[in-house]
Amino acid sequence: MPGRRALRALGIAVLLFIAVDLACRLLLPQGFLLRIEHLTRERMATAPAPDIEILGDSVARSGFLASALTDEKVIARSDALPGSGPLFSYFMLRDQLSRGEIPKVLIIAHSPHVLGQLRYPLVVGGFARWREIPELAMETQWWSETAYGTLTRLSYILMHRDSFRDILTNRDFSFFREPDSRTNLISDRAELKIFRKELAEGRFDQSKLPGAVTDFYQQRFNVTPENDRYFRRLLAMAKQHNIKVYWLTMPTPAGVLAARNKVNFEQDMLAYLRQFEASGEMTLLRPQFVVYPDNRFRDFLHLNLAGAVKLACELRGMRERIEKELPELNNSPARFSELTNYYIGAPDADDPRRVLDEYCATPQFTAAGDSSE
Amino acid sequence: MLFNTLTFVGFFAVVFGLYLLLSHRRQNALLLVSSYIFYGAWDYRFLLLLMLSTCIDYAVGLMIDKQETPEKRKRWLIISLITNLGILGFFKYFNFFADGLVELGAALGFTVSPVTLQIILPVGVSFYTFQSMSYTIEIYRGRLKPCRSLFDFAVYVSFFPQLVAGPIERATHLVEQVLTPRIVTLEKIGSGLALILVGFFKKVVMADNLAPTVAEIFNKGGNYTGEDVLVGMIFFAFQIYGDFSGYTDIARGIARMLGFDLMVNFRQPYFARDPSDFWRRWHISLSSWLRDYLYISLGGNRGTPWQTNRNLILTMLLGGLWHGAAWNFVLWGLYHGLLLVAYRIFSERSPTAKAAAASPSVVRIIVSTAIMFLFTLYGWLLFRAQSGHQIVEMTAALGHFTSIKPILSQLAKLAFFAWPVVLLDYIQFRARDDEPALMRFPSALQAMGYAGLIIMFIMFGQYEGASFIYFQF
Numbered sequence: 001m002p003g004r005r006a007l008r009a010l011g012i013a014v015l016l017f018i019a020v021d022l023a024c025r026l027l028l029p030q031g032f033l034l035r036i037e038h039l040t041r042e043r044m045a046t047a048p049a050p051d052i053e054i055l056g057d058s059v060a061r062s063g064f065l066a067s068a069l070t071d072e073k074v075i076a077r078s079d080a081l082p083g084s085g086p087l088f089s090y091f092m093l094r095d096q097l098s099r100g101e102i103p104k105v106l107i108i109a110h111s112p113h114v115l116g117q118l119r120y121p122l123v124v125g126g127f128a129r130w131r132e133i134p135e136l137a138m139e140t141q142w143w144s145e146t147a148y149g150t151l152t153r154l155s156y157i158l159m160h161r162d163s164f165r166d167i168l169t170n171r172d173f174s175f176f177r178e179p180d181s182r183t184n185l186i187s188d189r190a191e192l193k194i195f196r197k198e199l200a201e202g203r204f205d206q207s208k209l210p211g212a213v214t215d216f217y218q219q220r221f222n223v224t225p226e227n228d229r230y231f232r233r234l235l236a237m238a239k240q241h242n243i244k245v246y247w248l249t250m251p252t253p254a255g256v257l258a259a260r261n262k263v264n265f266e267q268d269m270l271a272y273l274r275q276f277e278a279s280g281e282m283t284l285l286r287p288q289f290v291v292y293p294d295n296r297f298r299d300f301l302h303l304n305l306a307g308a309v310k311l312a313c314e315l316r317g318m319r320e321r322i323e324k325e326l327p328e329l330n331n332s333p334a335r336f337s338e339l340t341n342y343y344i345g346a347p348d349a350d351d352p353r354r355v356l357d358e359y360c361a362t363p364q365f366t367a368a369g370d371s372s373e
Numbered sequence: 374m375l376f377n378t379l380t381f382v383g384f385f386a387v388v389f390g391l392y393l394l395l396s397h398r399r400q401n402a403l404l405l406v407s408s409y410i411f412y413g414a415w416d417y418r419f420l421l422l423l424m425l426s427t428c429i430d431y432a433v434g435l436m437i438d439k440q441e442t443p444e445k446r447k448r449w450l451i452i453s454l455i456t457n458l459g460i461l462g463f464f465k466y467f468n469f470f471a472d473g474l475v476e477l478g479a480a481l482g483f484t485v486s487p488v489t490l491q492i493i494l495p496v497g498v499s500f501y502t503f504q505s506m507s508y509t510i511e512i513y514r515g516r517l518k519p520c521r522s523l524f525d526f527a528v529y530v531s532f533f534p535q536l537v538a539g540p541i542e543r544a545t546h547l548v549e550q551v552l553t554p555r556i557v558t559l560e561k562i563g564s565g566l567a568l569i570l571v572g573f574f575k576k577v578v579m580a581d582n583l584a585p586t587v588a589e590i591f592n593k594g595g596n597y598t599g600e601d602v603l604v605g606m607i608f609f610a611f612q613i614y615g616d617f618s619g620y621t622d623i624a625r626g627i628a629r630m631l632g633f634d635l636m637v638n639f640r641q642p643y644f645a646r647d648p649s650d651f652w653r654r655w656h657i658s659l660s661s662w663l664r665d666y667l668y669i670s671l672g673g674n675r676g677t678p679w680q681t682n683r684n685l686i687l688t689m690l691l692g693g694l695w696h697g698a699a700w701n702f703v704l705w706g707l708y709h710g711l712l713l714v715a716y717r718i719f720s721e722r723s724p725t726a727k728a729a730a731a732s733p734s735v736v737r738i739i740v741s742t743a744i745m746f747l748f749t750l751y752g753w754l755l756f757r758a759q760s761g762h763q764i765v766e767m768t769a770a771l772g773h774f775t776s777i778k779p780i781l782s783q784l785a786k787l788a789f790f791a792w793p794v795v796l797l798d799y800i801q802f803r804a805r806d807d808e809p810a811l812m813r814f815p816s817a818l819q820a821m822g823y824a825g826l827i828i829m830f831i832m833f834g835q836y837e838g839a840s841f842i843y844f845q846f
Contacts, residue, residue, distance in 0.1 A: 002812045007563025009811075009819030010570070016824035017831075144379035148836070157831050164832045169789070 017157075025156040029176060031163055033083055034126045036061075040081045041127070044092045048339055049101035050077035051329060052322075055089040056109035058082035059250045063303035064109055067188040067352035068312035069319050073330040075339045085114040086231035088127060093234065102241050104329055105322060107285065108234075109248045111301065112269045115231070116222035124149025125159055140226055188352040195305035196355070204295055204306035217259040217300065221268035235281040244326050246285040247273055248318075251292040251311060256300050260289070283325065285318055306365075313360035374414040376623045377577055377836075384411070385627065392631060397554040401528050404631070408533035412497075415537075419495040422460060423531060429456045430505045431526045434519035437512045446513055453509035457502040464495055466698045497537030499695055503662055505530050508544035510666055517545050525551050534627040538620050540638040540658035547633070555632025565629035567812055567823070572622025573834075574826045575794055580615030581835035582790045583608045586783065591757055595766060599774035602767045604783045606750040609757050611791050614642065617656070641802040643749065646733075646741040647720075648712040651749060663692050682717070686710035696756075701764065705755040712748055790833065793826060 030038070051074045054064055060080035069076035081088055089108070096102075124133055124146055137146040152159040166172040198204065223231075238245045249269075252260075260266060266289055276282040296307030303311060323329055359365050374381050388407045392400055413420050433453040440446045508529070511517040520526040528551045535542060590597075590605035621638040628635045638658050645651035652660045671684040686707065693706015733741070758764045800810040811822045 001560055002808065003558070003560035003562070003564035003567075005563070005816050006567040006812050006819060007559055009816045010563065010566055010823050012816065012820035013823030013827060016820060017827050020824070020828065144383070147379050147383070155831065157828065161832045168832075169786075 021156050024160075028156070028160075031126075031160050031175065033122065034159070036082055037127050040079055041092060041095070044079055045095045045099070047077075047101075048342060049096055049103045050075045050339060050343065051103060051332075051335070052076035052105040052107060053093075053103040054078040054080055054107045054109060055093070056080035056250075057084050057111050057114050059111045059301055059303070060109035062298075063250055063308045063311055064107075064248075064315075065188045065191065065308050065312040065352065065356070067192075068315040068356060069107075069322075070343075070353060071319075073336055074319075075336065075343050077343060080109065083114075083119055083122070084127075085110060085117060085119075086227050086234055087118065087123060090230040090234045090237070091128065091132060093237065097237065097241055103243060105326065106238055106243050106245045107248055108245065108282070109250055111250060112221060112265070113216075113219070115227045115272075116219070116224060118224050118226055120145050120226075121149040121152055125152030139229075189350050191305060191308070192352050192355045193350055195309060198305060204304060217256045218263055219265075220263045221265045221272070223272060235276060239281060244322075245282045246322065247276075247282055247287060248285045249287050249289055251296070251303065251307065252289045253294050253297050253300060254291045255294075257289050257291055285321070309356065309359050310365045312356050313365050316356070316360060374411050376620065376627075377573065389630060393557060400555070400631075401525060401551065404532065405524065405528050408528070408531040408536060411533040412531065412536055415496045419498075422464075422495055422498070423501060424527075426457060426460060426502060426505050427527045427530045428523070429453065430509050430530070431520065431523045433509050434512050434526070437509060438519045450509055450513040454506060457506045461498060461502045464498055466694075500539050500541055501530055501536060503541045503659075503695075504544075504547075507541070507662065507666070508548065511544045517548065520548060520552070532628070532633070534624040534631070534633075535635055538617070538624070539656075540621055540624070540636050541662055542635060542658070543662075546636060550633050557630065557632045561629050561632060564809070564812060565626040567809055568622045568626030568629065570626075570823060570826055570830075571797065571809065571811065572619045572624075572626060574830055575615040575619030575622065577619075577834040577836070578829055579790045579794055580612045580619060581837075582833060583612040583615070583787065584835075586786070587612050587757070591759065591763075597767050597770035599770050599772065600776065600779045602754070602770045603774075604780060605757075605767075606754050608783070608787060609753045610643070610746075610750055611787060611794075613753065613756075614639070615791075615794060637807045640807070641798040643746055644742055644798065644802045645745050645749075646738065647745055648709065648716045648748070651745060652709070652713070659692065659695065663688050663695075667691060678718075678721075682714045685713045685717070689713065700761065701755055701758050704761075704764070705752055708752055708755055712752075793829070 029035070050066075052066075052069050054060060054066055054076065056064065056078075057080060061078065061082055064078055064080060066076040066078040079092060081092070089110070093106075120140070120142060124136060125148075128136055128149075133146065133150060137143060140146070157164065160175070163175040167175060235245060257266070270287055273282070273284055273287050277284050292303070292307055292310065296303055296310055298304040374384060384407070388403065391403055395403055409420055409423075412423060430453050433449050433456075436449045437446050440449060508517070508526070512519050520529070526548075529542075529544065529548050532542075532547070532551075587605060587609045590601050590608075593601065618639040625635045625637075636658055638656060640654040640657065642651055642655040645654050668684055668688040671687060672680055673684060674681040676684075687710075689706045689710030690703060691706070693702045693704070693709070696702040696705070754767055755764060758767065797810040800813070801808075804810070804813065811819050814822065
């Protein structure tokens with residue numbers, strides 16, 4: 001009876017697979033994005049809300065130092081999540097608001113290209129809570145993608161198959177290393193410590209960008225219907241909780257902007273964003289692309305630490321504008337003292353605010369400094 | 374609806390669950406409805422075409438059976454052939470011949486106004502028209518009694534596991550299975566699932582991982598090196614085999630779970646030792662269809678050697694054209710026709726070769742297999758190329774090799790994705806029967822093999838739901 005034998009063998013094979021999958025789950029680390037997602041969601045689900053909360057993707061995670069907006073009265077925190085878009089931000093904020101933790105200001109600093117991506121299997125497989133999956137499925141009507149995402153949640157090998165491919169076909173073992181510190185959840189204090197060391201070593205003197213801009217930057221500005229829907233919901237939810245929302249477009253290298261100009265990317269992006277400003281749902285803090293020199297980037301998208309410090313110095317100026325538009329930002333000393341211990345800790349020589357004071361006073365990190373480079 | 378999508382998995386799970394609960398008549402009703410849903414998922418408008426072909430051949434089948442004289446029977450058969458070939462000709466070849474006419478006119482100095490239509494090719498049209506024609510031809514030849522129920526005949530024509538990419542079933546084989554009650558046993562479910570797993574592996578792991586390299590080389594647009602062309606040909610050989618035989622395995626596995634037995638379509642074709650051996654192993658349902666209904670009708674090998682060779686070339690030319698309305702398919706058919714003729718002449722004129730072929734040594738087997746594989750590879754170049762210019766350029770590049778390194782690194786990639794298929798094919802080739810290779814082993818060994826395939830499938834499978842190459846035919 002070869003068919004019956006095959007059926008028995010297939011049953012054993014499935015059990016063998018489950019055993020291997022389980023062993024991988026127990027013995028191997030979680031993939032980079034999942035590690036960050038779990039940490040960020042957990043933090044937003046348990047920590048008190050800051051005064052200013054920053055949402056975005058890896059570009060904001062690595063380039064937006066929340067300390068730039070933190071001072072003696074106001075605390076800012078970055079909850080930017082690599083690879084994420086409005087859908088991720090919406091669910092994370094909803095968790096937080098449901099606990100009554102309401103920030104006063106939200107700064108959305110998503111890279112505009114992520115509005116055209118959804119990473120839906122990752123949303124279902126690694127990000128959403130179990131109870132959110134039916135909601136997502138009903139919302140998107142993407143049944144097979146939801147089923148696939150759910151399967152990735154159940155199988156470690158399926159979830160991490162890209163990493164396994166990299167290991168076996170490209171001999172890329174980065175999966176086993178700790179996530180890149182610049183997109184990890186390390187504090188501004190630690191980031192700036194690395195920055196000082198790298199600045200002293202002259203790491204930021206030379207641009208390491210390759211000569212050609214990839215096709216990726218020649219794609220038109222696009223917003224998927226799902227991202228659009230969740231972006232609007234995010235704004236509506238913020239409005240309902242009296243949260244003031246700002247948009248900040250992260251800096252870009254000149255080569256990328258030139259490539260994007262060819263497809264009217266910036267104009268289309270501004271047209272999309274301005275509708276929210278017109279309806280009073282969002283204020284554009286700095287909507288246009290601002291060009292930074294190539295040596296302020298570690299690739300075509302992400303600022304290096306020198307770029308992050310430069311942006312931080314500019315953000316300090318923008319803080320004044322936020323205060324003018326929202327005078328009550330500084331008006332809760334009790335809340336500030338409650339959050340201080342949680343977010344800032346005891347001041348020391350590495351206090352990020354002090355470090356930024358030091359560098360923002362030097363021409364090296366001002367616009368004038370860049371133009372002379 | 375593609376086999377390699379979760380949508381199909383869900384669809385089949387529902388169909389199979391219901392199927393187990395129903396009686397024979399209701400199972401047929403379920404098969405018909407699900408087949409139409411399966412086909413309509415591509416473009417529901419083409420269901421009408423499928424229904425038209427079904428109704429005409431059903432009526433023609435009854436009419437042929439009623440006729441007393443061969444002339445009248447033939448007249449009805451011609452109606453079936455004209456209908457099916459008309460559908461095929463219009464949807465598949467209209468623009469091809471219209472363009473050809475314009476070019477011919479221009480070559481002769483006439484101006485012919487181009488009349489090309491925006492025709493969408495109905496998926497699987499070549500498969501189901503051939504299958505439907507097999508029904509009327511078999512009734513005409515007196516080997517089959519017509520179906521009394523239109524409904525049963527419609528199940529035969531539209532049976533979803535093999536509707537869009539074969540195997541092209543013979544009416545004598547499949548109609549009987551539609552008409553008689555089928556028993557779904559654990560035996561059939563087990564062997565069906567084993568076939569499906571191997572089929573998915575061939576398609577999603579082997580073929581779809583080789584496809585990007587093939588596309589990159591054939592879309593390069595010029596400046597080919599010998600290394601490019603050789604890698605492109607070898608990769609395409611494994612891609613098309615994995616794609617098409619994978620589809621067949623899945624189709625046979627699904628059918629087997631439903632209690633049907635579909636014909637074997639591939640018998641380790643790259644182990645063929647000569648051109649006629651290759652065509653006994655590659656796309657068997659088409660090659661045997663062409664042999665039985667075209668080659669033999671043309672006279673087969675009953676006439677003079679010249680007539681036999683003419684019949685061979687004509688059959689292969691039409692076999693090439695069956696694949697699509699493009700000159701490279703015609704050229705591919707002609708190439709294989711010429712190979713068959715050359716082999717025929719060579720083996721007939723060389724008694725030593727004939728004797729050696731009857732009891733070959735190991736060395737001879739290896740050498741002849743390797744030579745045939747090289748001929749097959751060049752055939753794939755003709756098949757995959759997008760223009761005559763590309764064929765010329767790529768052929769010329771085969772004379773210019775600079776380094777073996779890139780070939781070796783690409784072959785390592787090929788080996789990584791293809792070794793399980795090659796190993797299974799070799800085991801089956803040695804066994805000389807059609808029982809799937811893995812199913813010969815004891816349960817424990819089989820289980821390890823299946824677990825390995827599942828892990829590779831999950832780690833390296835391409836899940837984007839890439840279409841099957843033969844859907845375009």
